[in-house]
Amino acid sequence: MSDELDRELRVATRLAEWASEVIRRPRGATADPVREKASPADIVTDMDEEIETYVRSLLRGKFPAYGIEGEEYGVHRGEPDAPHWVIDPIDGTTNYAHGIGWCSFSLGLAAPDGTPLLGVVADPWRHEVYTAVRGGGAYLNGTPTRAADHTTLTGHVFLTEWAAHAHWPGMDALLAELSARHCTVRVMGSTALSLAQVAAGRASATAIGEFHPVDSLPALLVATEAGAVALPQRPVYDEPLLIAAPGVAAEATELWRRLVLREG
Structure with missing residues (x-):
């Protein structure tokens, strides 16, 4: 340094x-x-x-x-x-x-x-x-601190946040799929803390509907330096962001692309 x-x-x-x-x-x-x-x-x-x-x-x-x-x-x-x-x-x-x-x-x-x-x-x-x-x-x-070594979303915690007070596009479909996989979702009310929980190994993943550097950039760096995977790697202002522990990144990314980004 x-x-x-x-x-x-x-x-x-x-x-x-x-x-x-x-x-x-x-x-x-x-x-x-x-x-x-x-x-x-x-x-x-x-x-x-x-x-x-x-x-x-x-x-x-x-x-x-x-x-x-x-x-x-x-x-x-x-x-x-x-x-x-x-x-x-x-x-x-x-x-x-x-x-x-x-x-x-x-x-x-x-x-x-x-x-x-x-x-x-x-x-x-x-x-x-x-x-x-x-x-x-x-x-x-x-x-x-390091991200969790979980290999599945099932049985673990997935955090998200509202876009202000509202659902964001794809959020409901994502929550329904996570529920079907017995993955417990929490909406806690602080974007920075929700992202940081992935760095602490407490949450397997965190998703937000709108990336804003003021409340997300510091925690994004903390999470990725703890080994978490970000999608996209370089977030775009007002666009969705997913952070996932490395062992669940493939599973979370597939859901994210299919349900939120609507790819494929």
Whole structure:
């Protein structure tokens, strides 16, 4: 790992630990006010904005040439050949706002062409921080982590997420086929954490209907550095993404292409 990448990872990890503490902060009798963004199912709280404001400020101070894209405050353009950060201060705001302990802080660094270079995902409620750098493996709380060695989807967990509040094309057909195979599906409410569970070996696969770098790129890198297989290998914005443990990748890919991508 280069000295600069090591510095970036240390900064990102410290920010993840700080954000986890802030998210766990007792909320008292008055919860954060919830405000709508694009729809009643797309919400933001003061905590989302507080975390992103601090993270953006710190990153701009330490890496002034870099760009930044955040969930709440959009894009700050850096120098043309510089990498850019992607920030989701609370991925799973609906869970957070309703007192459900399943949300995450997500921070990643991407090359100018979008290639993920570094990814950090923090689970405040389980005191877990996933980290990865490109080509350097994946870690959970500093210990190497690997995708599961399952060889079938049957009997294991498959995670997915809504596209905002709605089913995405092919989702119902995929869920029906997984049910027929006795594969248990869960919709947990945080894209970053759902992808990270494949890296931890807890879920055999995770599928999302729309890839957005802000909430998916860091966890995508963590999962693939843990040995998981991504389809497609280079995800496209707003297009579906499948992540699968290597032993179930062929089975999951066949279902994905037939039911979601409608190939063949």
